Amino acid sequence: MEEKRTYPQGIKWTRQRKDVYDVLESASEPLSAVQIYNHIEKHPAEGNYAISTIYRILTTFEEQGMITKTTWLGDDSCVYELKRNSHTHYAVCLSCHKRIPLHDCPFEHMHDQSHEEEELQAGGFTVTGHKLELYGYCSTCNFHKA
Amino acid sequence: MEEKRTYPQGIKWTRQRKDVYDVLESASEPLSAVQIYNHIEKHPAEGNYAISTIYRILTTFEEQGMITKTTWLGDDSCVYELKRNSHTHYAVCLSCHKRIPLHDCPFEHMHDQSHEEEELQAGGFTVTGHKLELYGYCSTCNFHKA
């Protein structure tokens, strides 16, 4: 619990920033600002937190290129995710919004560069990542529709 | 201009619903509720429109499975798109949010079912579509960073 941690360099590491970073690092999926906020509140560490601080920190992290801001398909609020070496894609039910994680990323199977990526790079665009979601209807919702 | 149109069946087709449908059909990319609203206001057809009506109509269309609700990567508001046979993917600049349309969809090149899709179908999930975005930095923003 008292383990010394090393945080990315280049910015001031306040208690709040550390907490947000820790939550993101231990998360298994993208989290919203409010989820992060609640997560931190549960461990009533010390002092108060403002939700606005969370937003500001997330913005900073994003500018630093440490995290990615996304949204769930069909949902409106934003979720944030640490940029990691590996990532997960999901299938999203358009009816109940349930998310089913996929086991691997189709792009890992594409050994040749895709046409698109080649083209983009020629145009000076640097691709740093991608986002993929399948959508449809889960077994439960399929059942209720029938 | 006075061409008789056929609209999807199953719901009441009011003037407002027709207008929203027409805008979506003539759109070349997903539109937000406000964009649709403005689009309609330009052609001051008849009577007033309420933005809330647009939202309600879009919700109805989505429930009917006629449209898909999405968001642009790194943006927060929602955009809506008619479900069509063909679709476009984009590369999004994380810095300036510029969107570059890609010429074709990588999934069209995958002749074999992906592992994921097989698995999902076995689990009773019906895949009706997908959403893919590449992200990174466009030539202009790359330049400014260097």
Added chain:
DNA sequence: ATCAGTGCAAACGATTTGCACCTCG
């Protein structure tokens, strides 16, 4: 010490909802 980072509360923009009226089928 200094300036970036933070808490608080108020502001904001996008989306939703309650209610009385209107219109499609």
Added chain:
DNA sequence: CGAGGTGCAAATCGTTTGCACTGAT
């Protein structure tokens, strides 16, 4: 005619901002 759709205004929700204070370097 009647159920469902709509306009309007007020409410809600996620996110942002101004300002005075605090804390990391």
